Amino acid sequence: xxxxxxxxxxxxxxxxxxxxxxxxxxxxxxxxxxxxxxxxxxxxxxxxxxxxxxxxxxxxxxxxxxxxxxxxxxxxxxxxxxxxxxxxxxxxxxxxxxxxxxxxxxxxxxxxxxxxxxxxxxxxxxxxxxxxxxxxxxxxxxxxxxxxxxxxxxxxxxxxxxxxxxxxxxxxxxxxxxxxxxxxxxxxxxxxxxxxxxxxxxxxxxxxxxxxxxxxxxxxxxxxxxxxxxxxxxxxxxxxxxxxxxxxxxxxxxxxxxxxxxxxxxxxxxxxxxxx
Numbered sequence: 175x176x177x178x179x180x181x182x183x184x185x186x187x188x189x190x191x192x193x194x195x196x197x198x199x200x201x202x203x204x205x206x207x208x209x210x211x212x213x214x215x216x217x218x219x220x221x222x223x224x225x226x227x228x229x230x231x232x233x234x235x236x237x238x239x240x241x242x243x244x245x246x247x248x249x250x251x252x253x254x255x256x257x258x259x260x261x262x263x264x265x266x267x268x269x270x271x272x273x274x275x276x277x278x279x280x281x282x283x284x285x286x287x288x289x290x291x292x293x294x295x296x297x298x299x300x301x302x303x304x305x306x307x308x309x310x311x312x313x314x315x316x317x318x319x320x321x322x323x324x325x326x327x328x329x330x331x332x333x334x335x336x337x338x339x340x341x342x343x344x345x346x347x348x349x350x351x352x353x354x355x356x357x358x359x360x361x362x363x364x365x366x367x368x369x370x371x372x373x374x375x376x377x378x379x380x381x382x383x384x385x386x387x388x389x390x391x392x393x394x395x396x397x398x399x400x401x402x403x404x405x406x407x408x409x410x411x412x413x414x415x416x417x418x419x420x421x422x423x424x425x426x427x428x429x430x431x432x433x434x435x436x437x438x439x440x441x442x443x444x445x446x447x448x449x450x
Contacts, residue, residue: 207430209267214307216314216410216420216431217263221255221300223436228443229258232265232272256297259434260285262442263304264293272446282370294365296418304434305420312422313365315358319415325353332360334380336393341383351385354417359383359390359407362421366405381407385417392421 209215233241237257244250258272265272268291277285287293290308296316297303303316322328329341337356344352359381364374379401382390388409395401410418410431420429 209306209308210428211308212424212427214305214309214312214420214422214427214429216418216429217304217306217434218316218412218416218418218431219259219302219304219434219439221252221297221302224255224259224439225436225443226251226254226258229262229439230254232258232261232446234273234276252297252300256295256302259302259439260293260295260304262439262446263306263434264291265446266442267291267306280368282368282373284365284368292422296361296365298416301416303418307422309424309427310422311366311368312420313362313367314418314420315361315365316416316418317354317358319350319354319417321350322353325350329353332357332376334377334394336380337383344383348385351414351417352383355385355390355409355411355419356381356383358411358417358419359409359421362407362419363392363395363405366421366423385409385411390419 207215230238230241233254241250241253241257244253261272261275264275264287268275275287277287279285284294291306292308292310292312293304293306294312294314295302295304296314298316299318299320301316301318303314305312305314329338333341333356341349341352341356360376360379363379363381364370364376367374379395380393382393384390390407390409392401392405392407395404398404405421405423406427407419407421408427408429410420410429412418412431
């Protein structure tokens with residue numbers, strides 16, 4: 175029996191209607207469930223507890239080479255876990271052996287597969303996020319919220335004029351969350367377009383910073399007359415400790431936010447190994 179045919183929803187704990195463009199639900203799921211044309215599955219995970227050695231067995235030679243270039247062992251381990259889980263998820267969606275997947279890479283290093291499956295990966299200090307969809311190119315970013323000593327300098331250097339004004343208008347107790355909300359939304363835009371910080375300045379476009387904004391707007395993108403027609407941004411932050419955003423193009427998107435546990439990954443690994 176295929177994994178996708180026997181998924182079971184264990185717990186649904188929140189559902190939010192963003193606006194007419196998308197809806198969002200949070201659920202703890204045992205397996206994949208269907209990925210319909212307008213579905214976006216966003217999987218959060220904490221890297222503690224995952225079997226890095228088993229996941230590393232799924233990686234391609236170039237990924238092992240990339241992992242070896244990290245100076246610190248913890249960074250090598252987290253890279254292996256993130257890429258191993260990415261392969262495990264994509265292989266399960268596609269019904270293919272995870273180790274057989276061959277990625278192409280964009281100019282800024284964004285991994286890609288042949289359409290119609292689009293995906294993106296982000297991680298921060300042991301937390302990870304993988305998004306998968308058929309709707310089109312997608313970008314995600316995730317940051318663990320922590321104090322920043324020179325936050326005003328970072329804002330001045332990286333944020334656009336509109337964003338700097340909004341940040342200054344936020345109440346002092348909301349500014350840290352506003353910073354991370356803006357940063358993850360901007361990074362998600364860079365990743366959906368395939369740009370990197372080396373090819374596009376963060377000041378060439380602007381997003382809303384309000385941390386409570388579920389469906390924040392893309393305020394400006396170069397000189398485009400209707401930037402909101404280009405990309406939709408959705409805040410998918412799962413807690414006050416993590417800030418996260420997804421960016422993609424489309425209407426009536428169903429954003430399904432899920433948690434990926436080590437136990438579920440182990441079960442999928444066992445199925446993947448038996449299928450080889």
